[in-house]
Amino acid sequence: MSLIQPVDGMRRLWRMAALRQAAISTAVFLGVVALAWAGSFWIVREALIDRVDQALRLEHDTLSRIIGESGPTRALLSSSEERFATFRDEDGRIHGLGDARLFRRQGLATLMAGDEEEEYEDQWRVLIAPMPGGVLAIGTNLDDTSEILEILNGAFLLTWLAAMSATLISGGVLGFHAQRRILRINDALAAIAKGDLSARVAPRRDRDDLDHLALRLDETTARLQTLMQQTRDLSANIAHDLRTPIARLRARLEDAVAARGSGDIDKALESALGQADEVADIFNAIMRIARVDSGESRAAFTPVDLAAVIEQVSETFGPVVEDSGRTLDVDVSGASTVMGDQDLLVQLLANLIQNAIRHTPPGSAITLLGRRHMIGIADDGPGIPPDDRQRVLEPMYRLEKSRQNEGAGLGLALVRAIADLHGAELSLQDNPTASGAGPGLRVEIDLPG
């Protein structure tokens, strides 16, 4: 086991994307620097030897001319640790250092030569070329060139080492940092997968795409958590709100059974039917909210003329509002066209009107509003206290806890769902133009243009 673990650890390390990327980019960078090193070395070396060769050719020309004029004197053909010159005349006699082997070839060459006794060898650059009256070989010690190249090598090694440590450290640190952030996201996701929807990555700042990703993830999880919470609340509320009419239905049926043979049975049965219908209505409303919430109908959006929607709603509901003893006015200016579901927008306004009729006293004024991308409704009734405004939009919520006001508390929840489906901003506020006793209520739905 102890043998396997380090390998396992390495493999785990290798599977960390950020660290692996850092390692790979470091290796690539160092490889490139090494190539540059080799390339530069070769170029500099060629350039240096080229210069030496030019000097040799110049010296060869000069020396040839002098030997031609004054003969192969010892002074001319001296040698030192830095240079040598050797002349072979037409008779094959060698003047100066070296022997006949030197003249086996001609042209430029790099040779190794040294003192066998002192056991050292130097690199020499030699030029062996014919001249009038013989062949002249001259050479120069490449010590200087080697020295320059060694310095170059040293400089490059230093650069390479510095670059290596810099990239290794920075790559490691950055990679480790990124890796830690990825691990945080990973941990959060693992917790979410296990069912803990309160888990968040919670990046400290929004600096780069990784933070962005984390923020998106948090938003998604938050939405998921809200949806789960809503679903849980909704099921609880369905159970609660359906229980009442079902209980009433049962009571009526019991009445009917008890009233068999008497005249009361008709009333009891009719009332039971009414209760059954209410159960079905509540159920339909819940299903409708669920369907709108699912967002499926967004695919079927078409351009909707808001003025036409308001016109249709006022024509349909105007007489209803009037018969209830209230007034319905239309205040439309500059309403334009938005992408949406016309039927649902009509239902949204219908629900708001229904809500206004239900919650305002007779004699109230209700106004349908239409502006550029906004539709809404205003009334001069008792309004809604600011603290309750958010909650009235939740399914099943009713301001009056008593059951005196009939009708499921789903109307405004559907309004909220339809607004959400359209990506609209839904706001409740006091109605500034209310002339009645109460602060009034103004509901605005700001649709995206």
Added chain:
Amino acid sequence: MRLLVLEDDSELGPWIANGLRAAGHVVDLLTDGREVLVAATMQDYDAIILDRMTPGLDGLSALKAMRAAKVAAPVLFLTAMGEVEDRVEGLEAGGDDYLVKPFAFTELLARIGALGRRPATEARSEPTILEAGDLTLDLLRRKCIRRGEEIDLKATEFRLLEVLLRNQGRVLTRAMLLERVWDMNFDPTTSVVETHVSRLRSKIEKPFGDRLIRTVRGSGYVLDPAG
């Protein structure tokens, strides 16, 4: 009327069949979509009532097959699949009406009544003038005349009267009127239908001191000049 009913529920099926028979119809009740397909192609029915989720062949597929086999009988879907998309799907497949469970039996009866007497061929040209007794509705000139007097109707009232006239003698329920006059597939819970019917009455009945539109208690409205 001779009716074919596809309903696989062992309680609802007989209940529907018995109710329809009690209303004077002749009913064949089947529980399998394939049997319905065979029956519909072998015999002529005045109307066919289809459940959607049934064994063998579902109602929607059965209807498509029937329409492909040139069965022209009007079809009413009676189903628990009540989403807007389901309704659209059913009507696009060749259905004539769509009723969602749970339902009131009067609603079913009214809808079957409205189905059955629809003209058998679409070729017959649409009339441009509708009449009932001494009431005339000119669809092209958008005019309503009774006993020589022109009555000023609002657009909604005109449409409501038109739908009632087209279905003379047949009961139209609230839901049917909401669908056909207002194009609303949801129940606005407020008294939209009642209010507009009452406004219409005040214009076409009140000045003439008689009744054209009869309220059928617990069911709907019927325009019946004889009554």
